[in-house]
Amino acid sequence: MQTLGGYGYIAEYPMEQYLRDAKIASIYEGTNGIQALDLLGRKLGMKGGMVFMQYMQDLAAAVEQAKGVERLAGVAAGLEKSQAKLAETVMGFQGAMASGNSEAVWPVLSATPFLEAMGHVTVAWFLADMAVMAQGKLDALCADKGVDAADRKAYRAFLGENDEAKFLDGKVQSAIWFANNVLPEADGIFKSIGTKDLSALQVVL
Amino acid sequence: MSHFMIDERDMEFVLFDWLNTGQLASSAKYAEAGFDESVAREMIRTALKLAKDESRPSGRRWTSRASNSRTAKSRCPSRSKRRSESFAKTDFSVSPRRREWGGMAMPHSLNIAATEIFSGANMAFTMYAELTYGAAHIIEAFGSDEMKAKYLEKMYTGQWTGTMCLTEPGAGSDVGALKTKAFPNGDGSYHITGSKIFISSGDHDMTDNIIHPVLARIDGAPDGIKGVSLFLVPKYLVNGDGRPGEFNDVVTGNIEHKLGIKGNATCTLNFGDHGKCVGWLVGEENKGIVYMFQMMNEARLYVGMQGQSVAATAYMNALKYAKERIQFTHVRDMGESRRAARGDHRTSGHPPHADVHEVDDRGHACDALQGRAVGGHRRNRRGRKRKEAL
Ligand SMILES: Cc1cc2nc3c(=O)[nH]c(=O)nc-3n(C[C@H](O)[C@H](O)[C@H](O)COP(=O)(O)OP(=O)(O)OC[C@H]3O[C@@H](n4cnc5c(N)ncnc54)[C@H](O)[C@@H]3O)c2cc1C
Numbered sequence: 001m002q003t004l005g006g007y008g009y010i011a012e013y014p015m016e017q018y019l020r021d022a023k024i025a026s027i028y029e030g031t032n033g034i035q036a037l038d039l040l041g042r043k044l045g046m047k048g049g050m051v052f053m054q055y056m057q058d059l060a061a062a063v064e065q066a067k068g069v070e071r072l073a074g075v076a077a078g079l080e081k082s083q084a085k086l087a088e089t090v091m092g093f094q095g096a097m098a099s100g101n102s103e104a105v106w107p108v109l110s111a112t113p114f115l116e117a118m119g120h121v122t123v124a125w126f127l128a129d130m131a132v133m134a135q136g137k138l139d140a141l142c143a144d145k146g147v148d149a150a151d152r153k154a155y156r157a158f159l160g161e162n163d164e165a166k167f168l169d170g171k172v173q174s175a176i177w178f179a180n181n182v183l184p185e186a187d188g189i190f191k192s193i194g195t196k197d198l199s200a201l202q203v204v205l
Numbered sequence: 206m207s208h209f210m211i212d213e214r215d216m217e218f219v220l221f222d223w224l225n226t227g228q229l230a231s232s233a234k235y236a237e238a239g240f241d242e243s244v245a246r247e248m249i250r251t252a253l254k255l256a257k258d259e260s261r262p263s264g265r266r267w268t269s270r271a272s273n274s275r276t277a278k279s280r281c282p283s284r285s286k287r288r289s290e291s292f293a294k295t296d297f298s299v300s301p302r303r304r305e306w307g308g309m310a311m312p313h314s315l316n317i318a319a320t321e322i323f324s325g326a327n328m329a330f331t332m333y334a335e336l337t338y339g340a341a342h343i344i345e346a347f348g349s350d351e352m353k354a355k356y357l358e359k360m361y362t363g364q365w366t367g368t369m370c371l372t373e374p375g376a377g378s379d380v381g382a383l384k385t386k387a388f389p390n391g392d393g394s395y396h397i398t399g400s401k402i403f404i405s406s407g408d409h410d411m412t413d414n415i416i417h418p419v420l421a422r423i424d425g426a427p428d429g430i431k432g433v434s435l436f437l438v439p440k441y442l443v444n445g446d447g448r449p450g451e452f453n454d455v456v457t458g459n460i461e462h463k464l465g466i467k468g469n470a471t472c473t474l475n476f477g478d479h480g481k482c483v484g485w486l487v488g489e490e491n492k493g494i495v496y497m498f499q500m501m502n503e504a505r506l507y508v509g510m511q512g513q514s515v516a517a518t519a520y521m522n523a524l525k526y527a528k529e530r531i532q533f534t535h536v537r538d539m540g541e542s543r544r545a546a547r548g549d550h551r552t553s554g555h556p557p558h559a560d561v562h563e564v565d566d567r568g569h570a571c572d573a574l575q576g577r578a579v580g581g582h583r584r585n586r587r588g589r590k591r592k593e594a595l
Contacts, residue, residue, distance in 0.1 A: 003523035014208035014522060020465030021328045022515040028405070029501065029508045034378050130223050137222075167214050 036111035039118070044090060052090065059083055059125050066128045069135050071172055075128050075179040082121050082183055085190040089114065092194070102198075109200060110193045117193070120186035124179050131175035138168040207257050209326035210521035216249065220318055229312045238310035245315055252319040256326035306345065306353075307361040317510060324514035329468030333366050333406045335507050339500040340367025340418050344437070347488045347496045355443050356416055365414040365449075369500055370401040370438075370474065380494065381430030385421040385476065387484060397421055397438055397484040398477035400458070407472025408440075408457040414449040415440040418500070419476065419484060420493050427491070435493035436484030438476060454481035 001008035001015040008015040026032045044052050060083065066076035093107040093114075107114075142149050142165070147158045159166045220226045227242030229235045302308025323331040341360035344352050359365045376382040385399025399421060401407075408415065417438045426432035441449035458473040476482045488496055 001519075004526050007526070008523075013526075015519060017465070018515050018519045022512060023464060024466055025508050025512045028403075029504045031378060035505075130218070133223055134218075163214075167218075171215075171218070 032115070033112055036115035037108070039115050040093070040107055040111045044093070056083070056087065059121070062125050062129045062132075065132050069132055071135060072128060072131055072175065075124070075131065075175050078179040078183050079121070079124055079128060082124070082186050082190075085187055086118060086121055089117075089190050089193055096196075103196070105201065106196050106198065109198065113189045113193055117186040117189035120183055120189075124175075124183045124186075127171075127175040127178050131172045134168040134171035138165060138172070141165055141168065207326060208518070208522065209256055210518050210525065211253070211322060211325055212517065212521060213253065216318060216321075217246075220245070220249070220314065224314060226312060226314050229314075235310070235312055240311055245311075248311070248315055249318060249322075252322045256322045302342075302345070302361055306341075306357045317506075320507070321510055321514045321517070324511050325518040327468065328511055328515060329466040332466065332469045333409070333411070334363065335504070336369060336406050337363065337365075337367040339503045339507075340369060340416055342503065343418055343435070343487065343496055343500050346499055347435075348437070352437060352485065352487070355447070356437070356439075359414070359447075360416060363412070365412050365416055366406055366409070367416045367418070368404050368406050369497070369504065370404055370417050370419040371497065372403045373400060374402055380420065381428075381433065383420055383422065383433065385419065387421040387423045387434065387436060387486075389423070390483070393485070395421075395423070395436060395484045395486060396477060396480070397436060397482045398480075399475075401474045401476070403461065404472045404474050405469055407470055407474050408460070409470050413441070414443070415455075417455065417474070418487070418497065420497060421484070423490055430494050432491055433493040434490050435487040435496045437487055438482065438484040442483065453483060454479050 001019055004013055004015055007013050010016065030038065046052070059079070063076050063079050063083065066072040066079065093110075096103045096106050139149075141147075141162070142155075142158070145158065145162070147154060147165075149155045159169050221242060226245055230241040302310070320331065320335065323334070337360050341357055344356055344360070348356075356365070360367055371380050371383070373383050373385065375384065383399075385397065385401065387395040387397050389395055397419060401419065404417075406415075417440070419436045419438045420433050421436055422432050423434050426434070438455060439449070439453055440455050442451045442453050444450040454477055456475045456478055458475045461471040461473075463471060476484075487493070
């Protein structure tokens with residue numbers, strides 16, 4: 001809607017309907033708040049924590065793969081950093097919930113931002129995973145067509161004329177963009193969760 | 206023209222390159238059903254065609270009325286019935302189900318991809334199909350043989366639709382607080398009374414029966430979620446010949462006016478106000494939430510997919526717009542055709558930039574413009590060409 005400006009807001013274009021239609025998704029079939037509590041209370045501890053462990057292992061494997069692709073070095077580094085913060089946060093939650101004292105309410109208060117941060121990490125991971133594959137195909141395509149990717153001008157011209165190359169390059173750029181522009185927000189969220197702030201419960205309403 | 210747009214190459218990449226769905230052909234289960242990558246690609250093509258041809262901006266012409274008939278039916282836009290029939294014929298919503306129930310035994314990932322396409326084209330309508338799938342799947346997984354024979358094929362082939370009835374005025378996120386009650390009739394059936402609210406696809410006239418899975422508490426059962434059982438409550442009782450018969454006292458009390466998904470009727474359903482609503486227990490007593498969770502988990506994945514589907518078509522529309530939108534432009538030559546076009550928009554009510562597209566598309570006045578794509582730092586391609594021409 002923002003891209004379309006005023007035209008996005010009026011019914012002539014489908015954007016206003018998309019916005020209205022999509023809003024229900026955060027409300028029905030478990031509100032976002034309930035989904036966040038479900039992630040925290042049911043999913044993280046599912047099968048004695050084995051499901052989450054598997055998640056972390058698969059994520060680490062994807063990071064290793066991304067490290068092997070030159071253009072994705074920054075993506076891999078960003079993901080590795082965010083994964084460490086995710087692990088630290090979950091360990092903190094486990095300690096607090098086991099503590100049995102007033103700190104046990106901290107993970108519950110943090111559930112919604114935690115859902116958001118873990119969502120960012122997961123999306124960055126999937127984009128990176130797809131980018132690894134896309135870069136492999138792109139390299140093969142360049143080799144096939146005799147294009148030298150290091151020659152910026154020739155490479156850009158190639159993207160302009162070859163739809164498949166343009167698409168594959170776009171997949172890589174998407175992963176880079178997300179890792180640089182959105183993933184750091186997850187780090188910020190983990191940081192804010194780390195303050196263990198309980199003021200929302202202490203305020204007198 | 207449909208507003209729906211999707212990046213088809215990206216969908217292919219995800220399905221066939223990244224997830225390697227074609228590889229599933231090596232499993233005996235899918236090979237037996239005739240699945241291979243070319244079949245999968247053909248299914249996706251068919252889904253795209255159906256979505257583009259059949260979907261219009263939905264929800265704008267939805268009319269609903271609380272009629273004075275006992276059933277207070279909600280009326281669907283006239284196109285909906287046709288759309289629902291053509292949709293049902295493709296069997297997409299049931300593609301992963303077993304053949305004996307009308308399915309195609311195809312991999313679930315294909316069903317998800319097709320659903321993303323349909324939902325992007327018309328989220329409100331696609332909900333009818335998805336809820337039907339989930340409700341029928343409960344019957345397939347937990348229902349008695351009699352229930353399967355009565356309902357499954359009809360639902361999986363889209364002849365009847367389904368819902369999920371959990372929410373009540375006092376029980377939203379806290380489902381265990383529900384008050385709808387079930388009293389045994391002594392013949393294995395139950396008498397149901399209570400009110401459910403916000404029921405998606407709750408009532409409509411697209412099909413001649415609607416099957417409601419309803420969470421209710423059997424008289425005397427414990428409080429909270431542990432005392433909740435699941436019942437099947439058809440809108441019309443099913444006759445011996447398998448056809449819908451007598452009205453089962455499921456009265457639509459209200460159809461909500463709401464922000465979006467206006468093409469999907471969100472209903473208050475009153476069960477048994479006239480003492481004549483019959484339901485049949487699914488599985489065992491007090492295990493209702495366990496069975497319902499199968500549908501809820503499917504619906505949760507589906508809701509995530511809804512977000513993705515709408516975001517995808519929104520992105521593609523925004524991208525197209527940004528590429529075409531020309532602003533901060535030096536107009537060097539206001540040709541006659543362009544002036545005429547500008548005049549047009551005042552009478553036709555098109556926004557001015559749409560005329561620019563039209564003029565552009567007809568090849569008129571292009572060389573008069575030197576544009577930049579809004580939000581992009583690169584010169585708009587058309588603009589660049591024009592500048593070169595000048
Ligand atoms: C268009 C539409 C279609 C729907 N379709 C269906 C349907 O087909 N079938 C059906 O059964 N229902 C349906 N619903 C109902 C929907 O699932 C509920 O509205 C939803 O579960 C929230 O319940 P509620 O409205 O009572 O809100 P509440 O439960 O009152 O929630 C209000 C707010 O409080 C928060 N909250 C609630 N409990 C807690 C807690 N313990 N801790 C922290 N925060 C909490 C929630 O996250 C939310 O932000 C539909 C609703 C709509 C609007």
